[in-house]
Amino acid sequence: MTKPVIVLGGGGHAKVLIAILRRLNCRLLGIVDPNQTIGQLVHGLNVLGADNAIFDYSNTEIELVNGVGSLPKDKGLRAALFNTFNAQGYRFKTVIDPTALIAEDVELSHGVQVMTGVIIQVGAKIAENTILNSGAIVEHDCRIGRHVHIAPGAILSGTVNVSDHVHIGTGATIIQGISIGANSIIGAGSAITQDIAYNQIVYPPRPRIESIKEQ
Ligand code: JB2
Numbered sequence: 294m295t296k297p298v299i300v301l302g303g304g305g306h307a308k309v310l311i312a313i314l315r316r317l318n319c320r321l322l323g324i325v326d327p328n329q330t331i332g333q334l335v336h337g338l339n340v341l342g343a344d345n346a347i348f349d350y351s352n353t354e355i356e357l358v359n360g361v362g363s364l365p366k367d368k369g370l371r372a373a374l375f376n377t378f379n380a381q382g383y384r385f386k387t388v389i390d391p392t393a394l395i396a397e398d399v400e401l402s403h404g405v406q407v408m409t410g411v412i413i414q415v416g417a418k419i420a421e422n423t424i425l426n427s428g429a430i431v432e433h434d435c436r437i438g439r440h441v442h443i444a445p446g447a448i449l450s451g452t453v454n455v456s457d458h459v460h461i462g463t464g465a466t467i468i469q470g471i472s473i474g475a476n477s478i479i480g481a482g483s484a485i486t487q488d489i490a491y492n493q494i495v496y497p498p499r500p501r502i503e504s505i506k507e508q
Contacts, residue, residue: 297322298386299347300360301374303335307360309408309427311336313390314358322355344374352382359385359404359422363442365460365478365494372440372458375404375422385422402439420457432469444481456491465497 298319300307303326314321324335327343334340341349347357357378363371375385385404389395393411402421407413411425416434423441425431430448437443438457447461450469455461459473462481473479474491483497 295319296354296356298356298358299341299350300324300338300358301344301347301378302326302359302361303329303338303340304360304362306362306424308336310358310360310388310406311338313388313408316391317388319386322350324360344377347378347383348381352384356384356386358388359406362424363440363460365462365480368440368442368458368460372422375440379404379421396433408445414451438475 298314299322300311303324307324321338323339323341325341325344325346329335329340331340331342359371359375361371361374387401387403387405389407390409392409393407395413396415398415399413400418402419404422405419406424408425408427410428413431414433417431419437420439422439423437425443427445429443429446431437432449432451434452435449437455438459440457441455441459443461444463446464449467452470453467454472456473456475458476461479462483464481465479465483467485471485472488474489474493476491477489477493479485479495480497483495485495489495
Protein backbone atom coordinates (compact mmCIF):
# COMPACT_ATOMS: atom_id res chain seq x y z
CA MET A 294 0.00 0.00 0.00
CA THR A 295 1.28 3.48 -0.80
CA LYS A 296 2.22 5.67 2.15
CA PRO A 297 0.62 9.02 2.99
CA VAL A 298 2.42 12.04 1.59
CA ILE A 299 3.65 15.41 2.86
CA VAL A 300 4.28 18.10 0.22
CA LEU A 301 7.20 20.51 0.74
CA GLY A 302 6.35 24.05 -0.39
CA GLY A 303 3.04 25.67 -1.16
CA GLY A 304 3.72 27.64 -4.35
CA GLY A 305 3.06 27.11 -8.05
CA HIS A 306 4.94 23.84 -8.50
CA ALA A 307 3.28 22.34 -5.42
CA LYS A 308 -0.13 23.36 -6.78
CA VAL A 309 0.42 21.38 -9.99
CA LEU A 310 1.85 18.38 -8.13
CA ILE A 311 -1.07 18.31 -5.69
CA ALA A 312 -3.51 18.20 -8.62
CA ILE A 313 -1.58 15.21 -10.01
CA LEU A 314 -1.41 13.49 -6.59
CA ARG A 315 -5.17 13.89 -6.26
CA ARG A 316 -5.66 12.25 -9.67
CA LEU A 317 -3.50 9.39 -8.37
CA ASN A 318 -5.74 9.11 -5.26
CA CYS A 319 -2.78 9.69 -2.92
CA ARG A 320 -3.48 10.29 0.74
CA LEU A 321 -2.22 13.82 1.38
CA LEU A 322 -1.34 14.69 5.00
CA GLY A 323 -0.56 18.35 4.34
CA ILE A 324 2.03 20.93 3.33
CA VAL A 325 5.18 22.12 5.08
CA ASP A 326 6.21 25.68 4.23
CA PRO A 327 8.03 28.16 6.53
CA ASN A 328 6.16 31.07 4.93
CA GLN A 329 2.61 29.84 5.58
CA THR A 330 0.56 29.84 8.78
CA ILE A 331 0.04 26.54 10.60
CA GLY A 332 -3.54 25.32 10.21
CA GLN A 333 -4.20 27.46 7.12
CA LEU A 334 -5.48 25.71 3.97
CA VAL A 335 -3.17 25.99 0.94
CA HIS A 336 -4.26 24.36 -2.32
CA GLY A 337 -6.87 22.59 -0.18
CA LEU A 338 -4.27 21.06 2.17
CA ASN A 339 -3.56 21.79 5.81
CA VAL A 340 -0.29 23.63 6.56
CA LEU A 341 1.54 21.45 9.11
CA GLY A 342 4.30 23.96 9.88
CA ALA A 343 7.86 24.56 8.66
CA ASP A 344 10.05 21.71 7.40
CA ASN A 345 10.78 20.38 10.89
CA ALA A 346 7.10 19.34 11.15
CA ILE A 347 8.16 16.41 8.94
CA PHE A 348 9.97 14.94 11.96
CA ASP A 349 6.59 14.41 13.67
CA TYR A 350 6.39 11.38 11.34
CA SER A 351 8.96 8.59 11.05
CA ASN A 352 10.75 8.05 7.76
CA THR A 353 9.03 4.69 7.38
CA GLU A 354 5.44 5.89 7.74
CA ILE A 355 5.34 8.70 5.12
CA GLU A 356 6.73 9.72 1.75
CA LEU A 357 7.68 13.27 0.77
CA VAL A 358 6.95 15.18 -2.42
CA ASN A 359 9.28 18.04 -3.27
CA GLY A 360 6.85 20.81 -4.19
CA VAL A 361 9.57 23.46 -4.30
CA GLY A 362 10.33 23.93 -7.99
CA SER A 363 13.29 25.65 -9.54
CA LEU A 364 14.03 28.69 -11.64
CA PRO A 365 17.11 29.01 -13.90
CA LYS A 366 19.23 30.89 -11.35
CA ASP A 367 17.44 29.69 -8.24
CA LYS A 368 17.80 25.91 -8.13
CA GLY A 369 19.56 25.43 -4.81
CA LEU A 370 16.65 25.15 -2.39
CA ARG A 371 14.96 22.27 -4.20
CA ALA A 372 18.19 20.22 -4.20
CA ALA A 373 19.03 21.16 -0.59
CA LEU A 374 15.61 20.03 0.69
CA PHE A 375 15.95 16.75 -1.17
CA ASN A 376 19.46 16.11 0.15
CA THR A 377 18.59 17.05 3.74
CA PHE A 378 15.58 14.77 4.09
CA ASN A 379 17.09 11.99 1.98
CA ALA A 380 20.05 11.93 4.39
CA GLN A 381 17.54 11.49 7.26
CA GLY A 382 16.16 8.38 5.54
CA TYR A 383 12.97 9.95 4.13
CA ARG A 384 11.90 8.75 0.72
CA PHE A 385 10.78 11.19 -1.99
CA LYS A 386 7.90 9.80 -4.02
CA THR A 387 8.39 9.39 -7.76
CA VAL A 388 5.35 11.21 -9.15
CA ILE A 389 4.06 10.23 -12.59
CA ASP A 390 1.03 11.97 -14.06
CA PRO A 391 -1.34 9.33 -15.51
CA THR A 392 -1.24 11.09 -18.90
CA ALA A 393 2.53 10.63 -19.33
CA LEU A 394 3.73 8.13 -21.96
CA ILE A 395 6.75 6.25 -20.63
CA ALA A 396 8.45 3.37 -22.45
CA GLU A 397 8.69 0.15 -20.47
CA ASP A 398 12.44 0.09 -19.88
CA VAL A 399 12.83 3.74 -18.80
CA GLU A 400 14.62 4.16 -15.44
CA LEU A 401 13.27 6.82 -13.08
CA SER A 402 15.18 7.37 -9.82
CA HIS A 403 13.38 8.31 -6.65
CA GLY A 404 11.85 11.75 -6.42
CA VAL A 405 11.61 12.19 -10.21
CA GLN A 406 8.49 14.15 -11.20
CA VAL A 407 6.93 13.38 -14.57
CA MET A 408 4.29 16.01 -15.14
CA THR A 409 1.24 16.08 -17.42
CA GLY A 410 1.65 14.95 -21.02
CA VAL A 411 5.37 14.10 -20.85
CA ILE A 412 6.81 11.53 -23.31
CA ILE A 413 9.88 9.47 -22.33
CA GLN A 414 11.17 7.05 -24.93
CA VAL A 415 12.99 3.71 -24.69
CA GLY A 416 16.33 3.46 -22.93
CA ALA A 417 16.13 6.84 -21.16
CA LYS A 418 17.44 7.17 -17.58
CA ILE A 419 16.42 10.01 -15.29
CA ALA A 420 18.25 10.61 -11.99
CA GLU A 421 16.81 11.69 -8.66
CA ASN A 422 14.80 14.83 -7.89
CA THR A 423 14.57 15.84 -11.57
CA ILE A 424 11.43 17.54 -12.95
CA LEU A 425 10.19 16.69 -16.44
CA ASN A 426 7.63 19.44 -16.73
CA SER A 427 4.38 19.48 -18.68
CA GLY A 428 4.62 18.34 -22.29
CA ALA A 429 8.40 17.77 -22.32
CA ILE A 430 9.75 15.09 -24.68
CA VAL A 431 12.78 13.00 -23.74
CA GLU A 432 13.73 10.78 -26.66
CA HIS A 433 15.42 7.38 -26.70
CA ASP A 434 18.55 6.69 -24.62
CA CYS A 435 18.83 10.16 -23.07
CA ARG A 436 20.70 10.42 -19.74
CA ILE A 437 19.35 13.10 -17.41
CA GLY A 438 21.22 13.92 -14.19
CA ARG A 439 20.10 14.81 -10.66
CA HIS A 440 18.18 17.97 -9.72
CA VAL A 441 17.55 18.89 -13.37
CA HIS A 442 14.51 20.90 -14.48
CA ILE A 443 13.32 20.31 -18.02
CA ALA A 444 10.72 23.06 -18.37
CA PRO A 445 7.37 22.74 -20.20
CA GLY A 446 7.51 21.77 -23.85
CA ALA A 447 11.28 21.27 -24.08
CA ILE A 448 12.40 18.59 -26.54
CA LEU A 449 15.49 16.40 -26.16
CA SER A 450 16.24 14.26 -29.20
CA GLY A 451 17.86 10.82 -28.88
CA THR A 452 20.99 10.15 -26.77
CA VAL A 453 21.21 13.63 -25.24
CA ASN A 454 23.26 13.75 -21.99
CA VAL A 455 22.23 16.29 -19.38
CA SER A 456 24.41 16.64 -16.25
CA ASP A 457 23.28 17.54 -12.71
CA HIS A 458 21.60 20.85 -11.79
CA VAL A 459 20.91 21.85 -15.40
CA HIS A 460 17.90 24.01 -16.32
CA ILE A 461 16.47 23.54 -19.81
CA GLY A 462 14.05 26.38 -20.47
CA THR A 463 10.52 26.28 -21.81
CA GLY A 464 10.33 25.10 -25.41
CA ALA A 465 14.10 24.63 -25.85
CA THR A 466 15.18 22.03 -28.42
CA ILE A 467 18.32 19.91 -28.10
CA ILE A 468 19.36 17.88 -31.15
CA GLN A 469 20.53 14.27 -30.93
CA GLY A 470 23.75 13.27 -29.19
CA ILE A 471 24.42 16.62 -27.48
CA SER A 472 25.92 16.90 -23.96
CA ILE A 473 24.97 19.68 -21.55
CA GLY A 474 27.47 20.28 -18.72
CA ALA A 475 26.50 20.50 -15.06
CA ASN A 476 24.80 23.62 -13.71
CA SER A 477 24.25 25.13 -17.17
CA ILE A 478 21.13 27.05 -18.16
CA ILE A 479 19.57 26.70 -21.60
CA GLY A 480 17.33 29.72 -22.21
CA ALA A 481 13.70 29.25 -23.23
CA GLY A 482 13.30 28.62 -26.94
CA SER A 483 16.99 27.91 -27.62
CA ALA A 484 17.93 25.43 -30.35
CA ILE A 485 21.06 23.61 -29.21
CA THR A 486 23.18 22.04 -31.96
CA GLN A 487 26.56 21.82 -30.18
CA ASP A 488 27.78 20.55 -26.81
CA ILE A 489 27.48 23.01 -23.90
CA ALA A 490 30.21 22.99 -21.23
CA TYR A 491 29.84 23.20 -17.44
CA ASN A 492 28.28 26.36 -15.90
CA GLN A 493 27.25 28.13 -19.12
CA ILE A 494 24.18 30.23 -19.89
CA VAL A 495 22.77 29.99 -23.41
CA TYR A 496 20.66 33.00 -24.46
CA PRO A 497 18.44 32.43 -27.50
CA PRO A 498 17.91 35.20 -30.08
CA ARG A 499 15.27 37.68 -28.90
CA PRO A 500 12.21 38.33 -31.05
CA ARG A 501 12.13 41.73 -32.79
CA ILE A 502 9.12 43.71 -31.62
CA GLU A 503 7.65 46.62 -33.63
CA SER A 504 4.49 48.69 -33.15
CA ILE A 505 1.82 48.16 -35.81
CA LYS A 506 1.37 51.40 -37.78
CA GLU A 507 -2.10 52.98 -37.45
CA GLN A 508 -4.08 52.69 -40.76
O1 JB2 B 1 12.80 26.21 3.06
C1 JB2 B 1 11.69 26.04 2.53
C2 JB2 B 1 11.08 27.03 1.70
N1 JB2 B 1 11.46 28.28 1.28
C3 JB2 B 1 10.47 28.76 0.49
N2 JB2 B 1 10.99 24.89 2.73
C4 JB2 B 1 9.75 24.68 2.20
N3 JB2 B 1 9.13 23.54 2.46
N4 JB2 B 1 9.15 25.59 1.39
C5 JB2 B 1 9.81 26.75 1.15
N5 JB2 B 1 9.46 27.83 0.43
C6 JB2 B 1 8.18 27.92 -0.27
O2 JB2 B 1 8.32 27.45 -1.60
C7 JB2 B 1 7.64 29.33 -0.43
O3 JB2 B 1 7.06 29.82 0.75
C8 JB2 B 1 6.62 29.13 -1.56
O4 JB2 B 1 5.37 28.70 -1.05
C9 JB2 B 1 7.25 28.01 -2.39
C10 JB2 B 1 7.83 28.51 -3.71
O5 JB2 B 1 6.72 28.87 -4.52
P1 JB2 B 1 6.86 29.63 -5.91
O6 JB2 B 1 5.51 29.65 -6.53
O7 JB2 B 1 7.57 30.92 -5.70
O8 JB2 B 1 7.85 28.76 -6.78
P2 JB2 B 1 7.79 27.20 -7.12
O9 JB2 B 1 9.09 26.65 -6.69
O10 JB2 B 1 6.55 26.56 -6.63
O11 JB2 B 1 7.69 27.17 -8.71
C11 JB2 B 1 8.73 27.57 -9.54
O12 JB2 B 1 9.24 26.41 -10.22
C12 JB2 B 1 8.27 25.73 -11.02
C13 JB2 B 1 8.92 24.49 -11.59
C14 JB2 B 1 8.04 28.56 -10.44
O13 JB2 B 1 8.93 29.26 -11.19
C15 JB2 B 1 7.08 27.88 -11.40
O14 JB2 B 1 6.64 28.81 -12.41
C16 JB2 B 1 7.70 26.66 -12.08
N6 JB2 B 1 6.69 26.00 -12.89
